[in-house]
Amino acid sequence: MLSQKEVERLHYGLLSHIQLKGDGDAEALRALSNKFILRNVHSGDTLWDLDSESGDLHFILEGTFAEYLKRGTQSFILRFYRPGKFAFSEDLLLYSKHSDTFAKALSSAKVASLPSVHFQNALRQGGLGVKLMEVLINLSMTEYRNTTYEMLQTSGTNRIHAALEQFPDLLHLIPRRELADYLGISRASLFRSLKEIGHE
Amino acid sequence: MNSGEKAAMRTYFESLPVYSAYFDEAIDAVIAAMDSGIRAEKGRVLVELGATNKDFWFLKDGFLKEMYRSPYAKEDTLFNMIPPSSIFVNEDTLFANQRPQHYFTAYTSVEILRLKEEDYMRLLQQYPVVINLLYLSGTAEIQKSRRARLNMLRMNKTPDRIEWVRQQRRELYHIMDRITLAQYIGVSRASLYRAFEKNIKYQF
Numbered sequence: 001m002l003s004q005k006e007v008e009r010l011h012y013g014l015l016s017h018i019q020l021k022g023d024g025d026a027e028a029l030r031a032l033s034n035k036f037i038l039r040n041v042h043s044g045d046t047l048w049d050l051d052s053e054s055g056d057l058h059f060i061l062e063g064t065f066a067e068y069l070k071r072g073t074q075s076f077i078l079r080f081y082r083p084g085k086f087a088f089s090e091d092l093l094l095y096s097k098h099s100d101t102f103a104k105a106l107s108s109a110k111v112a113s114l115p116s117v118h119f120q121n122a123l124r125q126g127g128l129g130v131k132l133m134e135v136l137i138n139l140s141m142t143e144y145r146n147t148t149y150e151m152l153q154t155s156g157t158n159r160i161h162a163a164l165e166q167f168p169d170l171l172h173l174i175p176r177r178e179l180a181d182y183l184g185i186s187r188a189s190l191f192r193s194l195k196e197i198g199h200e
Numbered sequence: 201m202n203s204g205e206k207a208a209m210r211t212y213f214e215s216l217p218v219y220s221a222y223f224d225e226a227i228d229a230v231i232a233a234m235d236s237g238i239r240a241e242k243g244r245v246l247v248e249l250g251a252t253n254k255d256f257w258f259l260k261d262g263f264l265k266e267m268y269r270s271p272y273a274k275e276d277t278l279f280n281m282i283p284p285s286s287i288f289v290n291e292d293t294l295f296a297n298q299r300p301q302h303y304f305t306a307y308t309s310v311e312i313l314r315l316k317e318e319d320y321m322r323l324l325q326q327y328p329v330v331i332n333l334l335y336l337s338g339t340a341e342i343q344k345s346r347r348a349r350l351n352m353l354r355m356n357k358t359p360d361r362i363e364w365v366r367q368q369r370r371e372l373y374h375i376m377d378r379i380t381l382a383q384y385i386g387v388s389r390a391s392l393y394r395a396f397e398k399n400i401k402y403q404f
Binding site for chain 1 (some may be wrong): 279353
């Protein structure tokens with residue numbers, strides 16, 4: 001169960017993304033907020049796996065998560081999820097297909113999760129469910145766009161600057177080896193760039 | 201729209217994974233609501249996608265450059281190359297009601313078709329399930345493509361990135377000049393030229 005304070009935080013988070021029209025929408029949003037379940041996640045635990053079958057919608061209350069994409073035998077960080085943000089497998093939740101990604105907690109975390117069945121019910125009822133779906137698609141599109149900005153920087157230093165703009169605590173979230181993979185630069189180049197900007 | 205334009209739109213919808221014959225009535229209605237082709241010569245900025253434009257656009261023929269202002273570059277920078285048979289929109293305007301941060305330039309001469317926002321809203325009322333599914337499926341394709349490109353942009357060797365474009369974005373590889381290719385794969389021109397010098401198979 002979520003505490004009243006957590007429900008409020010979640011409700012406020014949903015409100016900041018969804019444009020409500022009329023009392024009906026407001027009531028539906030309140031009802032939906034109450035269907036979220038609180039989960040405590042330990043550092044290193046997953047929020048969803050490659051073999052997860054149902055796509056739950058998560059709202060991060062505390063802690064940070066990384067979503068990894070499997071490429072061959074290796075996994076690379078695709079994006080980060082921080083407090084106040086939605087986290088979900090777009091494959092599972094939006095496209096009802098097998099997930100190509102998994103999400104792992106980088107620190108101890110607290111998450112409010114909406115089980116897939118409630119999300120699908122809201123979607124079937126139209127109205128708020130459809131709005132929520134649109135919001136999630138738009139958020140996802142925007143995140144990819146922002147991450148692409150980082151990756152289009154040709155110098156390691158600019159990539160780090162662009163990444164830090166999105167995630168100011170990035171340097172403390174993941175080991176340097178993973179950071180180099182995330183930024184698409186060699187470890188040597190990462191250390192040179194960090195030195196250049198006075199972080200090493 | 202003429203028969204060629206209608207056929208191009210129908211081919212696009214039928215290529216979406218979600219497509220089935222059940223969608224045909226709604227697809228016919230979408231096609232009937234679309235504007236005839238707008239042509240733009242190479243180099244022209246598509247001013248049709250102005251600051252408040254929330255229409256849906258379909259690139260029937262030609263290639264578009266999607267440009268943005270990078271805080272780290274002196275000039276506007278390439279964000280993406282859009283190949284024929286693609287949907288594109290003002291994302292900032294449509295998703296966040298903000299001024300667009302991107303604009304589109306014809307890389308070759310192009311022909312584009314438009315579904316106006318008001319027509320989209322009307323069709324959404326008329327066929328809510330089908331239009332939502334088409335929207336979702338179209339978006340899913342764009343997402344997949346962005347995710348794959350991000351994966352490429354994280355490869356830390358320039359030749360690997362070039363190879364990815366050669367294999368996965370063949371039509372772009374053949375149309376892009378070297379400066380555009382360097383921007384598309386996020387490397388400096390010098391780095392691209394070094395990779396080309398080392399490997400003869402990348403030659404255009």
